Amino acid sequence: xxxxxxxxxxxxxxxxxxxxxxxxxxxxxxxxxxxxxxxxxxxxxxxxxxxxxxxxxxxxxxxxxxxxxxxxxxxxxxxxxxxxxxxxxxxxxxxxxxxxxxxxxxxxxxxxxxxxxxxxxxxxxxxxxxxxxxxxxxxxxxxxxxx
Amino acid sequence: xxxxxxxxxxxxxxxxxxxxxxxxxxxxxxxxxxxxxxxxxxxxxxxxxxxxxxxxxxxxxxxxxxxxxxxxxxxxxxxxxxxxxxxxxxxxxxxxxxxxxxxxxxxxxxxxxxxxxxxxxxxxxxxxxxxxxxxxxxxxxxxxxxxxxxxxxxxxxxxxxxxxxxxxxxxxx
Numbered sequence: 001x002x003x004x005x006x007x008x009x010x011x012x013x014x015x016x017x018x019x020x021x022x023x024x025x026x027x028x029x030x031x032x033x034x035x036x037x038x039x040x041x042x043x044x045x046x047x048x049x050x051x052x053x054x055x056x057x058x059x060x061x062x063x064x065x066x067x068x069x070x071x072x073x074x075x076x077x078x079x080x081x082x083x084x085x086x087x088x089x090x091x092x093x094x095x096x097x098x099x100x101x102x103x104x105x106x107x108x109x110x111x112x113x114x115x116x117x118x119x120x121x122x123x124x125x126x127x128x129x130x131x132x133x134x135x136x137x138x139x140x141x142x143x144x145x146x147x
Numbered sequence: 148x149x150x151x152x153x154x155x156x157x158x159x160x161x162x163x164x165x166x167x168x169x170x171x172x173x174x175x176x177x178x179x180x181x182x183x184x185x186x187x188x189x190x191x192x193x194x195x196x197x198x199x200x201x202x203x204x205x206x207x208x209x210x211x212x213x214x215x216x217x218x219x220x221x222x223x224x225x226x227x228x229x230x231x232x233x234x235x236x237x238x239x240x241x242x243x244x245x246x247x248x249x250x251x252x253x254x255x256x257x258x259x260x261x262x263x264x265x266x267x268x269x270x271x272x273x274x275x276x277x278x279x280x281x282x283x284x285x286x287x288x289x290x291x292x293x294x295x296x297x298x299x300x301x302x303x304x305x306x307x308x309x310x311x312x313x314x315x316x317x318x319x320x
Contacts, residue, residue, distance in 0.1 A: 018198040019207035022174075043174035046217075054171035055235040056216035060209020084200055087208045091239040 010034055010072045017084075020064050023057060027068055034072050036065040036105040038123075045100065053098030053132075058123060062135040063090055065105035066119040070139055073109060074117075083142045085117065090137035098132045101125055110136075117141055158182050165221050172217050175210060185226035185258045189218040192251045204248035208282075211252065211272050212240055215284045218254040219268040223288045226258035226266060231291050233266065238286040246281050250274045256284075264290055 011027040014020045014036075024039040038044070038061045046054025070085045107121035117139050122131045162179045166172045175197060181188040191197070191214050199207025216238055223233050246252060255277055256270030266288040271280040 016201050017207065018196045018201065019209055020199075022196040023209070043170050045170040046172070048168055048170060054169065054213060054216070055220070055238070056209070056213025057171050059212035059216060059238060059240075060207065063209050063212065064207075086245070087240075087242050089239065089241045090208070090212070091237060092212075092235075093237045094235045097234065 008072060010068050013071055013084075014064070014068055017064075019060070023060060023064075025061060025064050029072075034068060034106075036061070036068055036107075038103040038105065040100055040102050047097075050097055051100050053100070053103070055092075055094060058094070058098050058103070058133045059090070059092045059135070061103060061105055062092060062107075062121040062123055062133060063087055063137065065121045065123070066090075066107045066135070066137055066139065069107035069109060069119060069121070070117055070141075074112070074141065085139035085141050088116065088138040088140050090135055092133055092135045094133050096130065096132045098123075099125060103132065104128070112141075115141060161221070161225075165224070169217065171213065175213060177214065177217060179221065180253070182221070182225055185222055187218050187221040187225055187254075187256050189214060189221065189254045189256075190251055193249050198248075203245070206246040206248075206252065208240075208242055211242070211246070211254075211282050212238070214252055214254045215240060215256065215270055215272055215282065216286070218256040219258075219270055219284065219286045220288065222256040222258040222268050222270070223261075223266040223290075226261050227290070233288045233290055236265070236287045236289050238284060240282055240284045242282045243280050246272075247274060252281070253277075261290075266290060 014027050024041050026037050028035045044053050044057045045051050103123050103125055105123045107119050109117055109119050111118040120136045122134045124131045166177055176192050178190050180190050197206050197210045198204055252272055254270055254272045256268055258266050258268045260267040269285045271277055272282040273280045
């Protein structure tokens with residue numbers, strides 16, 4: 001616990017998640033802040049005419065962003081994937097169509113209880129003030145999952 | 148609306164138009180299993196690259212999000228009198244239990260209300276028993292969201308689709 005400041009490699013944890021890897025999500029860690037990056041790839045497209053990212057991909061990205069933030073802030077002592085928080089509910093607001101380019105994500109924990117954490121996340125592309133989607137969700141923290 | 152059920156040809160066409168041209172749906176192996184007016188049944192087979200927790204092998208919640216989002220969109224298309232471009236406005240998902248490793252996922256979605264601008268949908272994701280859901284969702288979709296058509300229809304595919312639609316219309320009339 002005295003080593004609480006030891007940097008925790010969230011990216012390594014994310015790379016251990018097959019679906020996060022499949023989508024091409026990495027974590028850019030700078031000091032005590034993280035930004036998730038959804039690297040554009042053709043298989044993320046949902047509407048090839050516009051073209052636009054698949055809504056499910058954006059949802060999955062926001063969920064992963066929230067999980068990364070929770071892991072970063074709370075699971076620092078335990079980098080095992082078994083400790084990943086589990087989603088209970090997630091509400092996604094789609095604000096703009098996701099263009100075929102890299103997407104960035106940030107999440108903020110609005111409330112952390114003993115068993116459940118509430119998280120907000122947003123995703124943007126070239127302009128952070130113009131998010132393409134936001135989400136808020138509740139996550140079950142694994143330490144409380146044994147019951 | 149006089150044609151509540153779709154013929155196998157129509158479902159085959161939807162598989163082609165609604166899945167084949169949606170790269171992400173194709174990438175995770177989504178399939179339209181069944182459809183009727185305003186309702187869709189889709190599946191995603193279990194696959195190693197969809198895992199969300201490598202220690203347990205449980206599928207990532209995001210896969211369920213993708214499946215439900217796509218299945219909701221198809222249910223909306225199936226509720227509309229004619230195809231138009233739609234966009235997800237919001238989607239709320241409740242995860243009731245983790246998916247069982249090695250089992251494929253199913254989703255059943257129902258577009259239960261269409262207004263001038265908005266379509267309302269709900270759905271569930273499950274393995275085999277819809278009454279034992281993994282997740283439930285409600286969503287809203289904006290109609291006529293973009294001027295561009297949502298699917299690239301090649302001349303051949305369009306002609307084929309029109310033929311099937313015309314045949315269905317005749318059959319129903």
